[in-house]
Amino acid sequence: MDNREIARTLQTIATLMEIRGDDHYRVLAYQRAAESVASLGHPVAEVEDPRELPHVGETTAGVIRDLAQGRTPGILSELVEEVPAGLVEVTNLPNVGPRTAGRLWRELGVESVADVANLKEGAIASLKGFGKKSEERILRAARTYGSTERRMLLDEATSLAARMLDFIRSHPACERAEVAGSLRRQKETIGDLDLVAASTDQESLADAFAAASFVDEVLAHGPTKVSVRCAGTEVDLRIVEPEAFGSLLHHFTGSKAHNVALRERAVRMGLNISEYGIAKAGSGHYEPVATEEELYRRLDLPYIPPELREDTGEIEAAEEGRLPQLIEPADIRGDLHVHTDYSDGRGTIESMAEAAIELGHEYLVFCDHSKSLRVANGLSPERLVRKIEAVRAADARYDEIHLLCGAEVDILKDGTLDYEDGLLAELDLVVASVHTAFNMPEREMTDRIVRAMNNPYVRVLGHPTGRLLNRREPYAVDVSRLIAEAVSTGTALELDCYVDRLDLSVPYVREAVEAGAKISIDTDAHDEGALSFMRFGVSQARRAWVGKASVVNCLPWTKFERYLKRGK
Known part of the structure; x- marks a missing residue:
């Protein structure tokens, strides 16, 4: 293995x-x-x-x-002898974690996704803690399970693409290679990979890629295009002469809607564009284009970053000189939501701090879970007080970074918080999040969250819709109302960078920023490695047209310190 x-x-x-119900630890x-x-x-x-x-x-x-x-x-x-192996797959269904899968097994005899799909209407809803809507979601997912392939999360797709690019770029016949497609545009999940390479010996590079050790199956193999399957994912490599690299990279980056809109603009200018380059209309003679910048320049447009290419107004904005100055990873000065081994994290205060220093952060806020979330080893008030003292002591030992103690505090079902205000006042920052009772009606859920946002100590609303990509749909909530409340109360809305969350989603982030709300881009890291997920949160913010002025953790330390002291 x-x-x-x-x-x-x-x-x-x-x-x-x-x-099986084993001990949490x-x-x-x-x-x-x-x-x-x-x-x-x-x-x-x-x-x-x-x-x-x-x-x-x-x-x-x-x-x-x-x-x-x-x-x-x-x-x-x-x-394996005691627990039906098929129950592991059952945990992939929305709203079904391992404990819930165990209940379905013990109380309804479920041993596989097929067993869930065959349950009678009302069987799940009859169990304590379930309702009709949650049953509908589970049954619908079970009955369509396997009809669509699971899409890769961004970290998995990025890692696989990097491995492929390293191989391609190391070949002597390769002059340049880049990832294209939805991964280059940083879509939330990725179905397959598109790679583009420039070479003067295309056939040699194609042969080498088809024969690479990581290839499980060759689907198609020609001198300029190779399609393979690797780790269950289809990968397409297209190879052109260096002078045509720009037009090919642009074409296969997409999106389809952006490319169509750009082609329509070209036609109005008496031009045709394609993966082969640019041609005068009707001539059929395509002139290759070496760079994307040149392609846009030929269409009288500034360069449009890949994250914006979704035909959501970017061409009009480029034409009118209104393209935003997008946030960059280097603009991030700190992380406001990370966990430690005080709750369900795997890193210590010190190990997380040192990893953050390596990333160049100026400040780091430790936000472990609050007392009611027992499954995540939530902190009792007494343990939280001890953690505050531990963070203060650690902060005194580090000159390179400012360490702050916050908490990710559960929003209880009635909208109150999991700690008393007196304890919240001792914290540097409070992130309030929903972790339970996901099946409330939309109005009740929205009222619940709005009440929490109006608490004077809540500075950030964590992962506002509760979704888990590939696993759990967002709970029912009026996000536009949350955005309005964020503006009114001065509560920042979190863009959670963890790759299976990326919550808020891009359309809501864009709506929030246009309404004047502030965004906090946080990793929700539970170990040192996950601190690097910040780049995926930044990429989603870029897709939402966000500049650094809208992001609270782009503030340098002196301004962020004032932001904290100022309150809401």
């Missing part, structure tokens, strides 16, 4: 344990071990003692050794 397979197996063990041990293996930069089989890895203890080290050496760990055999 390679690291990815070992990490996936460790996560499967954790899921099966949680379905035992489950967490395997989840953390999976993260450690997944983030390791070399084969875990080369590690003499897996206990050297972060968050790996004696028990999980033994399991890692077994997997690395091709043995089936005893704990996995025990779990």
Whole structure:
């Protein structure tokens, strides 16, 4: 097994344990071990003692050794014998986590997604904690399960594309190579990969790519185009002469709607554009274009960044000189929402701080879960007080970064918060989030969140719609009303960078900024590696036409400190 397979197996063990109802900390041990293996930069089989890895203890080290050496760990055999393996797939359904899958198994006899699909109407709704709407979502997902392929999250797609590009760029026949398609536009999820390369020996490069060790199946192989399947994903590589690289990259970046609108503009100018270049209308003779900048210049437009190419007004804005100065990753000065091992995080205060220093952050706010979220080891008031003291002590030890203690405080069902105001006043920043009772009617859910936003200590509304990409639909909420309330109360709306959230979604972020609301781009990181997810949040903000002036954590430390002291 390679690291990815070992990490996936460790996560499967954790899921099966949680379905079975094992202790939270035992489950967490395997989840953390999976993260450690997944983030390791070399084969875990080369590690003499897996206990050297972060968050790996004696028990999980033994399991890692077994997997690395091709043995089936005893704990996995025990779990598979006791828990139906099909229940792991059931956890992919919306609103169904491992604990819920365990209930469906024990109370309704469910052992697979097909069993869920075959349940009678009302069976799930009859269980405590479920309603008609949640049952409808679960049954609908189960009955259409497998009809569409799961789309890759941005980190997975980025990693796979980088591996391909490294191979292509290392070939002597390659002069330039870039990712295109929806990944270049940074769409929230990715179906397949498009790669574009420039070469004067196209056939040699195509042959090498088709024969690469990472290719599982060759779907098509010609001198200028190769289609392969790799890690379950279809990858298309197109190769052109260097002088035609710009037009090809633009064409395959898309979107289709943007390209159509641009072609219509070209026609009005007496031109035709395509992947082959630019031609005078009716001539059929396409002149190759080496760069995208040249392509736009020939159409009397400034360069339009890939993230904006969705035909949502970008061509008109470019024509009128109104393209926004988009936020850049370097504009981010801090992260306002990260977790530690005080709750369900895997990093310590110190390890998270040092990772943030490496990224160049000026400040970092630790926001562990509040007391009611027991599944995430939420902090009692007493533990929170101790954590405040620990963060203050750590802050005194670091000159390179300012460490602040906040909390991700649960918004309870009635809209009150999970800590008393007296304790909230001791925190540097409060992120308020919904983690329970997702199935409330839209008006009740909106009222619930609005009440929390009106608390004077709430500075950020965390992951405002609660969605999990590929797993859970947003809960019913009037986001436009939340945006209006954010403007009224001075509450920042979070753009959660975690790759399976990216919440708020792009249309709402754009609406919020146009309404005058402030955005907080936060990683919600639960370990050191996830701090790098900031780039994905920034890319979504760029897709929403956001500049740095609208983002609170683009403030340099001195201004951010004043922002905190000023209150709402």
